[in-house]
Amino acid sequence: xxxxxxxxxxxGISVGGVAGFLGSLMLGRRxxxxxxxxGHLTLPGIALAVMYGFDVSLGAFPFVILGIVLIxxxxxxxxxxxxALTAIVFASGVAIAFLLLPIKQAEAALVGDITKVSFAEAAxxxxxxxLLFSVVKKIYSKIVLINISEExxxxxxxxxxxxxxxxxxxxxIIVALGVKMVGGLLxxxxxxxxxxxxxxxxxxxAQYAFGAxxxxxxxxxxxxxxxxxxxFPAGPLIILANASIFLISxxxxx
Amino acid sequence: MExxxxxxxxxxxxxxxxxxxxxxxSFEVKRGDALTILGPNGAGxxxxxxxxxxxxxHGGEIEWAKAIKIGYVPQRLPFIKDIPLSIKDFFNLKGAPxxxxxxxxxxxxxxxxxxxxxxxxxxxxxxxxxxxxWGLVGNPxxxxxxxxxxxxxxxxxxxxxxxxxxxxxxMDLTILxxxxxxxxxxxxxxNVICLNRQPICYGPPQEVLTPxxxxxxxxxxxxxxxxxx
Numbered sequence: 001x002x003x004x005x006x007x008x009x010x011x012g013i014s015v016g017g018v019a020g021f022l023g024s025l026m027l028g029r030r031x032x033x034x035x036x037x038x039g040h041l042t043l044p045g046i047a048l049a050v051m052y053g054f055d056v057s058l059g060a061f062p063f064v065i066l067g068i069v070l071i072x073x074x075x076x077x078x079x080x081x082x083x084a085l086t087a088i089v090f091a092s093g094v095a096i097a098f099l100l101l102p103i104k105q106a107e108a109a110l111v112g113d114i115t116k117v118s119f120a121e122a123a124x125x126x127x128x129x130x131l132l133f134s135v136v137k138k139i140y141s142k143i144v145l146i147n148i149s150e151e152x153x154x155x156x157x158x159x160x161x162x163x164x165x166x167x168x169x170x171x172x173i174i175v176a177l178g179v180k181m182v183g184g185l186l187x188x189x190x191x192x193x194x195x196x197x198x199x200x201x202x203x204x205x206a207q208y209a210f211g212a213x214x215x216x217x218x219x220x221x222x223x224x225x226x227x228x229x230x231x232f233p234a235g236p237l238i239i240l241a242n243a244s245i246f247l248i249s250x251x252x253x254x
Numbered sequence: 255m256e257x258x259x260x261x262x263x264x265x266x267x268x269x270x271x272x273x274x275x276x277x278x279x280s281f282e283v284k285r286g287d288a289l290t291i292l293g294p295n296g297a298g299x300x301x302x303x304x305x306x307x308x309x310x311x312h313g314g315e316i317e318w319a320k321a322i323k324i325g326y327v328p329q330r331l332p333f334i335k336d337i338p339l340s341i342k343d344f345f346n347l348k349g350a351p352x353x354x355x356x357x358x359x360x361x362x363x364x365x366x367x368x369x370x371x372x373x374x375x376x377x378x379x380x381x382x383x384x385x386x387x388w389g390l391v392g393n394p395x396x397x398x399x400x401x402x403x404x405x406x407x408x409x410x411x412x413x414x415x416x417x418x419x420x421x422x423x424x425m426d427l428t429i430l431x432x433x434x435x436x437x438x439x440x441x442x443x444x445n446v447i448c449l450n451r452q453p454i455c456y457g458p459p460q461e462v463l464t465p466x467x468x469x470x471x472x473x474x475x476x477x478x479x480x481x482x483x
Binding site: 028152156206 | 307328336337343346
């Protein structure tokens with residue numbers, strides 16, 4: 001087996017798995033679609049990365065952070081629902097992106113490409129993912145309680161702002177890593193679909209959270225294997241593998 | 255010997271979004287009391303409970319007894335069914351140890367393996383009891399109970415108050431209870447606050463719930479009857 005393929009697989013599995021895990025929290029707060037606009041907002045950053053030849057995630061990251069900070073500030077200052085805020089912030093991002101993006105080089109930005117990932121890039125991604133996993137695992141039950149009821153969380157003396165900030169920061173990192181894998185347009189699917197499938201199949205929190213992670217891992221592996229066999233871009237294949245698992249989960253819905 | 259004071263509220267006022275929700279409310283709760291907060295929808299009852307918990311900024315003074323442990327049962331949790339959560343998971347969110355979960359579930363009338371049940375599969379009455387049990391984790395001395403307006407049928411509601419009365423006895427609880435149900439007030443409480451933004455009456459229900467005060471609380475058209483038990 002060639003090294004390049006192995007590297008892609010390692011990155012795919014780790015990013016896909018943790019995206020699913022984190023996605024299980026986002027689905028709870030009806031925030032799964034936030035990753036969509038966040039992905040779109042990364043497009044200007046990806047455009048810059050493509051134009052000047054540096055890492056796509058690196059280009060994407062500052063833009064996601066900017067978006068997250070804006071959401072966080074807006075949420076504190078207004079009581080608009082998160083979805084409305086993201087729509088405002090990120091529609092602007094997409095608009096800017098289309099002014100900047102060189103159309104000929106757009107494919108990597110739009111649907112991602114991890115099949116050319118370098119060893120250094122893979123190493124950095126995996127380290128970040130491991131850190132992210134431990135952070136998300138640590139805040140998981142607190143965020144679940146906040147998702148259920150902020151009031152109840154407050155009555156348990158949980159610092160909601162602090163946990164929300166860590167949570168949003170985690171989303172930023174997964175989006176920045178996700179865009180490299182499936183592109184700015186499809187990142188939302190990477191977090192939303194595994195969690196949706198897992199919700200159909202699980203009866204408790206552990207099954208749900210780790211189920212979403214396992215489904216993320218399986219669909220990323222399947223997508224990358226299918227790329228190897230068919231030569232189609234890996235990003236869309238990963239998403240389609242995810243969607244297929246979701247369809248199957250509907251049959252076994254509990 | 256004088257009974258220990260658990261809570262003393264003086265001239266409490268709450269303003270939310272430039273709207274006055276509670277004005278000039280004073281009352282005291284002693285150990286073992288069951289205080290009901292009675293009033294129409296939008297009277298500020300739930301806001302009062304949340305203010306007492308320290309969740310809402312307020313004017314005036316709220317003095318809880320030192321080192322008091324408070325359990326809180328919210329009115330409803332609309333988002334809890336968004337994710338698959340077993341009863342045990344729900345209790346784990348509060349960091350409750352396994353043994354305590356079983357014991358508390360038992361005390362609200364559930365059997366052993368009930369904790370594996372999915373929250374989404376519970377009836378509204380069962381869910382209400384789970385919420386009460388959740389409020390009792392950590393052995394609080396005071397329970398703040400916000401009555402659900404919808405979702406609990408009459409027979410279940412009946413047992414909820416019997417259950418609260420039983421728990422109050424067994425666990426030596428002081429209870430603050432929000433309700434809009436007059437019969438509950440008579441059956442259950444030592445004191446009642448009638449609240450419609452401003453305090454309208456305060457005292458033992460048999461003394462302060464007069465046709466006049468109820469008229470003032472709910473406006474015209476309320477059918478008045480006193481329960482004899």
